[in-house]
Amino acid sequence: MTALTDLTLAAAKAKLTAKDISAKELTQAHLAAVAGARSLNAFTTETPDKALAMAEASDARLAKGEGGLLEGVPLAIKDLFCTRDVESTACSNILKGFKPRYESTVTQNLWDAGAVMLGKTSMDEFAMGSSNETACGGPVTNPWRRQGSNSALVPGGSSGGSATAVAARLALGATATDTGGSIRQPAAFTGTVGVKPTYGRCSRWGIVAFASSLDQAGPIARTVEDAALMLTAMAGHDPKDSTSLPLATPDFAAACGTSIKGLKIGVPREYRVDGMPDEIESLWRTGIAWAKDAGAEIVEVSLPLTKYALPTYYIIAPAEASSNLARYDGMRFGVRVDGDGLTGTYEDTRAAGFGPEVQRRILIGTYVLSAGYYDAYYLKAQKVRRKIRDDFDQAFTQVDALLTPTTPTAAFAAGEKSDDPLAMYLNDSFTVTANLAGLPGISIPAALDGDGLPLGLQVIAPALAEERMFAVASALEKAAAFDARPDVWWAG
Amino acid sequence: MPDCPYTLPGATGDWEVVVGLEVHAQVASKAKLFSGASAEYGAAPNSHVSLVDAAMPGMLPVINKFCVEQAIRTGLGLKAQINLWSRFDRKNYFYPDLPQGYQISQFKDPIVGEGEIVVELDDGETITVGIERLHLEQDAGKSIHDLDPKATYVDLNRSGVALMEIVSKPDLRSPQQAAAYVRKLRSIVRYLGTCDGNMAQGSMRADVNVSVCRPGAYEKYKAKGDFSHLGTRCEIKNVNSQRFVALAVEVEARRQIAILEDGGRIDQETRLLDTVKGETRSMRSKEEAHDYRYFPDPDLLPLEFEQAWVDEIKKTLPELPDEKRKRFVAELGLSDYDAGVLTADKERADFFEAVADGRDPKLAANWVSQELFGALNKADKDLSDSPVSTAQLGKLIDLIGDDTISGKIAKDVFAKMFETGDDPAAIVEREGLTQITDTGAIEAIIDALIADNPKQVEQVKEKPKALGWFVGQVMQQTQGKANPGAVNKLLKEKLGL
């Protein structure tokens, strides 16, 4: 049993194709792991019946020698993805009980490739957060603990449930979404691989929108190759999303393991921030050395606007969110709280349905778009955003990819930052730039810190250069040979 | 227009009105602006609704190319600037018939910029009205308030239907001008085929902006475009007929004047026209704290297209009413008045052109504009409900042309056609109305008349006008079926005139 959940996605795929194992037994093993790990609170909805039915269908196809790219592979799905007839709530009370009559394009792509759905994973409410503490179903606990400590750490967010499910071997991979770092930061906190592709690679259709111009779906998995396989299945042009890129999806897995000899890897000096722990600094140096050893040339580059990316993000994302979340009004779906007349009903519904962080961001977004403030905040942020993108364009005339730490710190304790929004926001300092510029980024587990917690390295590539990004990431992965895993303290 | 055409006297002196219109014209498309649901009117509640129109979580808009094309067509018809780069913005507000919590519209960068249209007034004068802009936007759903005393019912069938909002400059100065502007605009979009112009079904409706000012103020505004010379305006929402547009201007102007004369102040607000009471009233529910927080819709990219596409569309534009009217005068020899009547809307012009095809245009114009329109008017019928088809009316004219019937008999035949919808030939046959062109028969009657009435024969030789008496006698004896030309010719011969 343990053996099946320890397989990489690629290895499981090989065994399924070779009929060494059945999709059903692979799925059962994972369902048992999910059931045994409820104390982590990674899942908000488990769908064992659906999983078994899908696994049996996969076995039937495999028996006929058919089957898609992910045939029989059990996956966890972030609750931000709408899944047909399965409660989809974005972990918000306002969507409690909402069962969509439709399937998001990305999850449909996965099912079309033969994947099996284990359930829906917890997340920060409406994907707003970096610790998974704002989920309406309660926080998710990171499978990793500090050495010699029993205190709970956060798994990062917003895709903390997905990252936890993958790190704790509850799923071979999981879908996630990334608006400012919500795939890469939890991946770094849980010792997993997280990929945010180029904006427009994955359709946003059927994914609950947070900030439309920044949101991108991507995978969390345990290896670079596994993530590449998943992304290959998830991505693709979707005519239902006007911002979906009309491009064929490359075979990302084929790019893994290709040589990076002669590639120029940029190291942006502005990512060396004040107060950054030595361990992050040294991790970065180690990563640079690995890249060099693999034949890459290291070039120091400058991204002068880096420190302005986060404040820019905290104008643009809340502004878009304030409008995107207007549809949660208790009129056509979701929860309605009757109040004084129509306006009272709107106000009570939304005050009761949205948690404090979501309310805070809606208020900020409403404020920055309101009459008299638009130019000073929103328009200004859009202009700074262009300058940030221009920075990257400039850097990518000198280098082929960028290497940075994923996060300024390792996983922190539950409750440590939940009362301080600004401290929480700083988690995304290194990841948010890629969202603003629309670039692909990947986080890979690279080392453990002094407390025995995983740390991630991030590779950012030019738009549409995911294959190069995967090549660099897999070279680093090979050099890092990261094989640490959390003790299974939660089982039973 | 040197003088203001409409002045309202007040206790403190005269007042003038200044009117600008925002007309919402539904694009004549099959599907909605951003979803594949049908835009057809009149379906069962919530049946023409997609998940996008209901703003389900994660749903995204994709624009309908045909709607963009119709906006361009309309812009060309308004002789307006077509913007090759435009953008969609979100207009944010909460309302149960607005599922997204925002309307996708175009705020800063509309697809069509400035243009103008020439408007014919009832007195035959024309005015030129400036078009400020045209933009594409989504319609909202429908709230029904009278099905339940404690609740509102919402039908989203209209939610997401494509509208063109056509904004005029404040160039209209009277209720009549405002109504005539709507009539002309409706005519243009119907010629273009971009909107069916059906005001009763809400395919076209107007928001009427009204302000009042003292004589001379408008000219000052015009001179420098400085709006501060004009009064505070109120917007009368959703006016759905030309008549009500005029009514809205009139009653709102009177309301504002009464307030101002009492030393009060006009609050800029949205109002509704009560057509029964003939007054406007405040729409407070929509008024409250309106700050629409427009920003570019991040689900859509800028709308960009090539001039070549605009040129292609331009090639397919039909002849518009102004051009058609000029051609009817210049090439068909119609009077300007007849040409105006016949081109006022596309249906009339199409009808006339079908009737006139291969026939004498003046005769055709006469039959269409005098006889048919007169009869329709009397029967309170629309042209589309005409019991007489173009082919039938054409045939009637042919029967006159080939001397089968006289023009006089033709009027009787027409009356029967209008009543029964029968073909003219069948009526003529059935009623035995065929004209007598047999000169022998007519000659016999004339010979007898001359022989029996020597006195009248004497008279007519001195006073040729008295010939009418003989013509009348012949007609009487033939029940009007004698060919008048032949009768005249023979009489003159035989009387030696």
Add this chain to the structure above:
Amino acid sequence: MSVTPDDVRRIARLARIAAPEARLDELAGELNAILTWIEQLDEVDVDGVAPMASSVEIALPMREDVVTDGNIRDDVLANAPRSEEGFFVVPKVVE
């Protein structure tokens, strides 16, 4: 620019989120902390910079005018808190 409790009341109303009077000061404080931090953007010179609304640089895709959707009333109403006779039913709108 500093957010006052009045501002909070105004934007909370715009956003249709009930904000109890007792919490306005606290919320104003929270928003001010964030906005003050955001205002470091004042240091950035953006003269002549075009605003960037999206990172995608393709033309807006258009679809043909074909009815491909609708007639799914049950799906549309499936999650409604209240519906009757095919309509969504919402609190009385007073006009």
